[in-house]
Amino acid sequence: MRRSVLILGLLLASCFSVALRLDHLLQIWAKDMPKKGSLMEVIMGDSRRLLGDYFFAKADIYFHSGYYISRFGGAKEHHEGSGHMAGATEEHEHEDHAGHTDHEEEEHAAPDAPKDWIEAFGRKFYPSEHTHLDEGGPNKHDAVQEILPWLKFSADLDPNRIETYTVSAYWLSQRLHKPKEAEAFLREGLGANPGNPSILFELSRIAASNDKDLDHAVNLLELALAKWKEQEGPKKEPNTFLLEQIYGNLAKLETERGKSEKAIEYLKQLKSLSPHPEAVEKQIEDLEQKKK
Amino acid sequence: MKDATSSKAVIVFDHLRVSYPARSRSAEPKVAVKGLNLTINEGEVFGFLGPNGAGKTSTMNVLLGFLRPTSGTARINGIDISDPRSRQALGYLPELTYYYKFLNAIELLHFYGTLFGMDSAAREKRIDELLKLVELSEAAKRPIRTYSKGMQQRVGIAQALINDPKVLIMDEPTSGLDPLGRNKVRSIIERLKDQGKTVFFSSHELGEVETVCDRVSILSGGEMKVLGTVDELMSEHQCTLEQLFIKVVADDMAPA
């Protein structure tokens, strides 16, 4: 008995000594490692981005009530990085400037014919009709909120994916009438991506349409413009679509604030970027008329 | 070796041969039973004796359908053993207690009774009788895993008798039992004998064999060396059954 206790004691003492030594070595090693952020980053490393992408795509699939476009072989020119759910937000933006978008063409593309009886039979067991949740889906009532969990998971896994925040904000504020939640989510995104012009733009939209705080909205847009010039400007292929949106909204808000001069300035900037300069020119002329 | 057939044959082995495949190409197949011819008659208590590796278990396994004979046949009540109907009137008590430990005794007996096609009322009545016989009425609702070895052996006896079999095959029925247990098994065998049942069992307890058996055979090296009633054998060879057993086995092992 005494011998066993002695051996046990010796073993414990050895373990304790080894642990102390290893702890010291670990601290030296950890000092040299780059600081890690969230638990997800620590556990998953960069593979979390893949999962984040997957969950973002999942949100799009939910938008289509489970319809996987790739299963049916059609819609090959899928909007890069997003899907119809995100594309729907951009359609909304293009209402003033253009008619159809690519998405509407994709939407009506017929699925490929099944290659054999197995595939034909199999299609009866999963969604095989292209619907959108905001058009009522198969259940004939709006259920857009169903995409939110996947967007939230996507943002948690990849907080640097800007689209997750902007798409969520659109659906939350414009369709689900939850502007406060949209703003909170955008601010979360801004925290992870300081000074991002897309997020600032969306925040300005909420300030203008929901809070009716035009001054705050303009401030946000001006900041977005400055950040765009800083971040996007130097790029080989800058996001000019976002710049159009910023100028367009600035012009609109300045008009509402009664500052026509500033509005015209912004419209002139927009004209050089817009694919429909004649429509913009018309707006400039209207404003100049009103000024008179 | 011929055997006497004076009444209805219940178990018949006809040139039964059992061999196991060789373990390697250079080795010969192992022949466990070499052309056994044996008939057990109705109402007999038959002792099937032999040293370990003599072929007793292989013979029993063929009879029970666990093993196919290499050649030859075996029949129970005139039905070939490959037909499951040959086991309709059969009861089997294995050497070790191979029963579902998560069932209790009542559930186990109901299960086996159903396999014999007994209806619910018949099973209830029979199970009651058997639990009294094997003295397990009080422990009947406990799972079998909580039973002692002796109790599990008694469950085994009960399941072997559930269908009121005409033929009972017992593999070392008193193995591992205390004297009380052995006495109980002996009395059950005697009772079955009085009821006209046929009992075919293997055992190393030669004292018991002498007491209960009508006839015995001694197997060695896959062949039946000796067959007859206990009295006949003892008077013929002028020795006890145990001495005869040792002599037969020693003769078989002696170099030619």
Next chain:
Amino acid sequence: MFSRINAIAGVTIKELYRRKDFYVIFVFTVLIALIFASINFFNDTNIVRYLKEITLLLIWIASLTIAISTAARQIPAEKESRTIFPLLAKPITRTEFLLGKFLGSWLACGIALLVLYGFLALLARTRDDSWHLLNYFQAASLHWVMLGIIVAFVIFGSLVFAAPSSNGTITFILAVGILLLGRHLNSVALGLSEPGRTIVYTIYYLIPHLEFFDLRDLLVHSWPLVAWGTWALAIVYAALYVAVFLTAASLVFRKKPLI
């Protein structure tokens, strides 16, 4: 014959419910589902589809685990514990024994599914506007017949493969592989040259297409019911595969020495 098969099935079911595995799996499934149900997404209490999807995924994992682990150990455990000997000493054929084991394992899976889908229905109803009972019935019934295919295959595998663990692992991988990739093999085949194309096409036509029994997407997104004729055809398809696997198992088992 049926009473013998039913008796063996009954003992198999009793065994499953006297082991602790099922309860542990059920508790884990419920716990994880409730954790996901407790997450707040933008203060919206009507979101239900993600919860249905996650719970269904857990149910599928749990049911596959139960089906494969139950079926894989049936015959090997009987042989190992030697309970097969007093059993086959009764007037029962090996085929009846096999059918009884299959029926018991499959019914046990059915009971497990009833409990799990019942939990799902209750959980979803806390947020959904109606019960959708017929949808759950279709999904659960097809899920159950799919498990029949898996159980039959595993029982066949237990007679062919050396150990229950290898049988279980191989079956699990095959089942998941078929669910994820089976439907796409025809597209893969088209992209190959011969003889690869013929080989892949052969596999595509031979494997049981388990995706016919996966109604999760329809259930999650509240699509209308599958046509009852289609549902019935899927069941017939499953029955054919079950018959093939059990026939093969019976042929192997009849020749197999027990000792």
